[in-house]
Amino acid sequence: MIIIDYKDTRPIYEQVVERFKTLILKGVIQPDEQMPSVRSLAMELSINPNTIQKAYAELERQGFIYSVKGRGSFVLGDSSLVEQRKKEYVDQILKLVREVLEIGMTKMEIVLEIENLQM
């Protein structure tokens, strides 16, 4: 399910985060389904449990999963934190957009900046 590419320059935990995000967004892992445990996945990938822990913490921060001490980590549903956080972000973005429109920028200029944004 998860693979690490050592030719990839990105840190391991980041690769894990992205891989799980894809799996969750595509519905391969369903809401409320249990994630592999920190230890078992670390064992499987022959890396340190802390690295998986870091990945899971990031997934939790971004609203994809939640973790319960002693029980495990679980996938959150679409309607939950992710959607909520999207709204919060959009609100913040629009607020800033309003301000920058007031000092003379145009919507088109802003849109162009976003289109050209490199990740």
Add this chain to the structure above:
Amino acid sequence: MIIIDYKDTRPIYEQVVERFKTLILKGVIQPDEQMPSVRSLAMELSINPNTIQKAYAELERQGFIYSVKGRGSFVLGDSSLVEQRKKEYVDQILKLVREVLEIGMTKMEIVLEIENLQM
């Protein structure tokens, strides 16, 4: 005019940048006025000229001053400051856009929100 706080965890050059930005925005240093020279300021603060050079390069990048080899560095006028504020807003917006892309939104969705924004 400039002071360094060694208890401050931020790097020296960053403190210098911020201090000058404040002074310029408040009008304490006027447009076209000459900045202290790299060497004299470095001497005054007992640090390396390169550190001041780095601060000035950053101030130039942000549109606050301009430098001429052999002549010195000078404060830019109001109109360029507006441009600077635009840049700062755009930077903030793009930062948020990156985050919201991270959690699964698309550029198109964001752009649509902006297009539909009522003032």
Add this chain to the structure above:
DNA sequence: TTAAGTGTACCACCACAAATAGTACACTTA
């Protein structure tokens, strides 16, 4: 109650990047 499973916290190590220093070069002006 206990054992095995779970997430979490803390510290150490290492590699790499950022910050700063040292020095030399290039330009301008009086």
Add this chain to the structure above:
DNA sequence: TAAGTGTACTATTTGTGGTGGTACACTTAA
């Protein structure tokens, strides 16, 4: 030409990020 200016290059120091080792805390099932 000399003294002042910004700039470029390299070396060294410092800080940060990523990972590993280990111990702790909690949950669950036997």
